[in-house]
Amino acid sequence: MELLMQGATLMVIGMATVFAFLVLLIVAMNSSAGFFKKFAHLFPEEAPAAKKAPAAADPSAEIAVALAAIRAKRG
Amino acid sequence: MELLMQGATLMVIGMATVFAFLVLLIVAMNSSAGFFKKFAHLFPEEAPAAKKAPAAADPSAEIAVALAAIRAKRG
Amino acid sequence: MELLMQGATLMVIGMATVFAFLVLLIVAMNSSAGFFKKFAHLFPEEAPAAKKAPAAADPSAEIAVALAAIRAKRG
Amino acid sequence: MKKFITMGLLAAAIFGGAARVQAEDACCPAEKGAKAESHISIAKGFQKLGRETGIYRFFNPQTKEEKADAYRAALIKTVEAETSAGHFHGAMNQIHKAHGVEQALLDQLTLQVEEAEAAGYVPPASLPPGLGQFAMILVGLGLIFLAIKKGFEPLLLLPIGFGAILTNIPMAGISAGPMPGQPAGFLYYFYTVGVESGVFPLLIFMGVGAMTDFGPLLANPKTALLGAAAQFGIFIALLGAMAMGGLFSIEDAAAIGIIGGADGPTAIFLASRLSPNLLGAIAVAAYSYMALVPIIQPPIMRALTTKEERGIVMKQLRHVTKTEKIVFPLLVLVLCLLLLPSATPLIGMLMLGNLMKESTVVDRLSDTAQNALINIVTIMLGLAVGSKLAADKFLNVQTLGILALGLGAFVIGTAAGLLLAKLMNKMSKDQINPLIGSAGVSAVPMAARVSNKVGLEANPQNFLLMHAMGPNVAGVIGSAVAAGVLLALVG
Amino acid sequence: MKKFITMGLLAAAIFGGAARVQAEDACCPAEKGAKAESHISIAKGFQKLGRETGIYRFFNPQTKEEKADAYRAALIKTVEAETSAGHFHGAMNQIHKAHGVEQALLDQLTLQVEEAEAAGYVPPASLPPGLGQFAMILVGLGLIFLAIKKGFEPLLLLPIGFGAILTNIPMAGISAGPMPGQPAGFLYYFYTVGVESGVFPLLIFMGVGAMTDFGPLLANPKTALLGAAAQFGIFIALLGAMAMGGLFSIEDAAAIGIIGGADGPTAIFLASRLSPNLLGAIAVAAYSYMALVPIIQPPIMRALTTKEERGIVMKQLRHVTKTEKIVFPLLVLVLCLLLLPSATPLIGMLMLGNLMKESTVVDRLSDTAQNALINIVTIMLGLAVGSKLAADKFLNVQTLGILALGLGAFVIGTAAGLLLAKLMNKMSKDQINPLIGSAGVSAVPMAARVSNKVGLEANPQNFLLMHAMGPNVAGVIGSAVAAGVLLALVG
Amino acid sequence: MKKFITMGLLAAAIFGGAARVQAEDACCPAEKGAKAESHISIAKGFQKLGRETGIYRFFNPQTKEEKADAYRAALIKTVEAETSAGHFHGAMNQIHKAHGVEQALLDQLTLQVEEAEAAGYVPPASLPPGLGQFAMILVGLGLIFLAIKKGFEPLLLLPIGFGAILTNIPMAGISAGPMPGQPAGFLYYFYTVGVESGVFPLLIFMGVGAMTDFGPLLANPKTALLGAAAQFGIFIALLGAMAMGGLFSIEDAAAIGIIGGADGPTAIFLASRLSPNLLGAIAVAAYSYMALVPIIQPPIMRALTTKEERGIVMKQLRHVTKTEKIVFPLLVLVLCLLLLPSATPLIGMLMLGNLMKESTVVDRLSDTAQNALINIVTIMLGLAVGSKLAADKFLNVQTLGILALGLGAFVIGTAAGLLLAKLMNKMSKDQINPLIGSAGVSAVPMAARVSNKVGLEANPQNFLLMHAMGPNVAGVIGSAVAAGVLLALVG
């Protein structure tokens, strides 16, 4: 019987926590949606993708440009 | 001399085991071939490949279908 | 003050070693360039690439040839 | 001189051991061993091989005496090697260690058997050790069959099944711990390094995060409630396990309940911490029922909803911006660390994977997390989980209980999700199709597809897949939270 | 009988511990623990969860007593489990170990705090532990922001920032060492297995080698001198650290100096050997300044060169044969093993990667080293480095010193490279554009691109990229050599 | 007070060590060390660096005294750190450990040298330690040359050669075990974690399984006999090793014999278990002869067959169904566990890889096993094997014996396969081209290609490749079985 009581206790605490967590997450998601709707102009949709290019560690494009220029000059 | 005897013993046991194992494997392969020839109708050649599709964890195809349907309805 | 002396000592030894190493590397690179220029005929430019093919562990090409031959004979 | 010390050490080894085991055994194995090694005749060689075949050992499992002999022989060999190399201190260490921790393992074995016998309790399904191994090999083959022929979560069940076979091969010791001077079986390393430490399930969870799109949840946040409701199955199963008359401890019950989370890595992570002995059975149950979602859920879904409800077409999801998606994993992590730190290993790695994906600045890391890394870890995790499928831990009444409770957890979780969705449909201004509630159990993306399929049956224009992905991914977070609560209160 | 032994062991455990900690604490926690576990009421359960939330712990950090209690509870649990399984020897071992090494850790904690207080020294930026964790979580979020929004070396700074968050979550123990009978946090394993052993940075270096083309250096060997000159920043920063009135030991100073090498794996490798406590701050500084190279270098470059010098067009590089490229890594390795064996782990792995690439006979290994392997290791290394960002090791005046010295090292390295290039331009028959000197700091390939860009500003026909790659890759070798010298003399 | 304890501990450390080493050495190094560290003058710094260069150490290898000093210095440093942190117990532990296990290692070194000298035995090829390292670096360079220029199994021989160089760098300690308070060299971890545990060769074998098509064997099962016959070379080489007048123990002989299996992972796995000291030489011999198969085999093939026999065109292979291919790996595994459990780690992992491939339900796992995973493991395994190429273990008469015996094993295996194929050709109703017999040694797929090539010479219409793949893959199973027998009887 005591074991059952322990199980029931865990159930109450567990389900309450799960619901509390996800309710707070809903609040947070709604706030986030509101925030980014209000300040949409600060976060242009493609910004991070554009930021990505300079971060990429691949110099091949620039090298290709440089080589092409060199060849152009030579040739 | 005793070392040589030990080596010879290992050789006899080893080669006997290797041959025994592979002979039994031949028997098993022949039995397997016979079995699957006899019951070929139970194992259609493409069955496992067909089974694979639902197991693949890629929902993109279905999502694509769903989106297409949604757009069709909207448009 | 003693700490600073230690730091200065490390600096002298360190920079000297770095320069010594890279100067020796320059000598080695120049020697290597000279050597391979002088004996260029022994190291044809595409040699290693050509050596690569037999080392590749992919029998598919040969198998394809063999299968084609078999089919040719059959057909 | 050295010879003398060796003999002294050996004598110490033998008599030290003898005091604990049996007096008449103690004087002979060294001599026997020595003789056996110096003259292997052909007949004796075949006899030795014969006594080590699987077929012989299924019917004549290793006795306690044989195990003790093998152990002592390994010890003597090591001590001799150490001594002849001048490592007298090392030799002493070996003997000390051997008669301490390791000898205790053998003693424990003996004690456990004696206690169980003294208690008069024989688990109904128990088999003699050799036949138990044989039966477990059949179980392994069965899992492989289900994986290949029936498509039951093959990515995990094929390696688990194979690991079960390897583990139960007599005399091979593929999951056995180290012996003096000898390495352990390789599956022992996979288990201790990857599962006991929690690293493998967490890396898998990172890969899952990198494959998950939380967009549908962000587009319709309130569906997260369905992902909460569906965790009810976890706690009902826990309660059920506690009700089974002492069959399960509270740690066991918590680990069993988590099957209802329908989430493999979470189940393995929690079980490895709370109830390692049941890990094998729990993982098998979790993945099997996840594979069976398309069979388990539809009848419940049809029983608890009307045809009209199933035909409800939901409002199209709004567009979610890239920035929202990048902020989301950090939001969840911050919420979790503020409220439930014990869930942060799981939630954290899931969200790391998702952040790597959504940020798009580390695409090469995200790609590797979704491919090479998760695949490598999946192979090793599957084998390691399989290595816990020993006969005495699987072929017993507990496993039956776990299978029953796991099924119950799935059924109740499904029902709870559906019922809350029905309620929300009545209270919300936008219509909610109750069928998306069942997706809250997670089992991503299977459960969401089932919602979609059952929805299409009722109304061929009703595409629920994206709507069901919201509760589906919320269910992953929900069961990680439930695991965190259980770790904090039970662990 | 067994019960009796258990109680005896527990008594020994408690009193053994008591002798070292505090007498009045020692008798109670066992009882408290036992009670707490046997009757979890709903209220008490919520209370327990509440006391374990991050939000509570930011303001009420774990006290020494709570840590000791947790430790003792874990110990008692293990000893009970061992005893009830008949492992009396194992139980004794646990107690012995616990009161030895592990208890010493707690004692050390206490001592460190007391000593620091006795010394009257309070680091200016120090915060109470809980708020320190909170602040470090903000630091982690800041690093992630820089990585994603500003593109600061995201491959490393995103995982480092995430690792910093995970590490500083109160109560979660994600980087904590093992407790008796419990595994350590998973980041603890990443750190000890991958960073302490040196394996992760070396594998990254191998991947870097497989991605590096030493052709431009071979085509113009003398540019290697620029890669030497730019290491001057390392030693000036070292000197600066030594001058800071005892703030840094000589090991610390050496590890800080290497930031000026502008090479992540080298910095992490050296710091993990010489100054693990500063590893987090050093790695963050190194990667941040590498990301800031396009901002730090151009003003210095413009200040130290005339517009004419910047406009110098260099002679086109000669063709380098395949054989020369294959021989080069072996040449460097042989030179290094003859002259500076302490640098061979770093140089060796860099050159192994390069040899795999240039030989073209092991393309599949080279591809994996550049992709799957380096990506897997990068994720784990980043998290492990982040795990060293504990508040007490980062939020102090030392970190300010490290940031200042690191910046100085970059500036001076850049200037030294430029000045030597100017000198070489005057002495050499072929013209040398001084701008390629700044590329000698490494920060591959960012610094070479900066040289190219500044050169293009002065003369739109001036493509310096390939010319700058020579000093750039020489700088990688140069800082590995500097690291070798420091390891040999300081390590 | 603490200072006092430190000094006491140090005194204990020093005198404890002194009792075992030499009295006059024991009192000074602490002072020397302390002095050396507190005033590094420029001259002394260069002197220290100079004494640590490879070039100096090739001619002045580290003496026993220097090793003991280095060891003692590391110990003192650790003990001081522990003590100053309040870890008195930890410091005691360090001292205890250091004078136990670790000191024993030094003692062993001394003893081994003294014994060898006392025995009057100087291996013919032995060099002074420093020159031995130099010579081994040349051996490493030679292996790399063969790998790159001659295409000798570059995937393994390049990393092995590189590992040999790294291992033999004086003073760098790249494969050295841990010192007190310091990590081991990184190759030490690769070896212990990956090779000693058996994990690396088994993962490679899994990848090989995923790349192997057993279809040709299933189409013509009786060719499996050829894969059995070719293992004859293994046992002849074993016999030869036993005949070499005590040069090799029975474990060594078994490990050497397995070279004749022409299968890298099997050879490494068995050698790591039976004869770790010879592992390096055995692996090098195995891979070198595998690379030389196109040179070794053809003369034997031409000598033992007539032109007519070589021209025999074999009947086309039947179609093998998918189900047969899926069942095959399970069939082999079951047979192996019934008859020879000691071979199941090898056979099991080979068959797991093959099952993953053939089942087609876990393609992503199979792809990873064949690519990222096998490549990562190959790099690490190669380096780890190379780390066993120490001068004293390679530059001796044993290695000559191993090379000779390995060549003999290949020759005899080839001949045995051919002769049985000739016999089978005479007894069978379908004609069998004897050339496929030589493919039974494995060396997949090289040996099968050689059969094909020699066959084409005799008859341009004679495509033997697929026919030779049967014995070729059977040979892999055959040598794994032989390894299992040797493990069971000798291990």
Ligand code: NA
């Ligand atoms: Na779930």
Ligand code: NA
């Ligand atoms: Na650098």
Ligand code: NA
């Ligand atoms: Na073979």
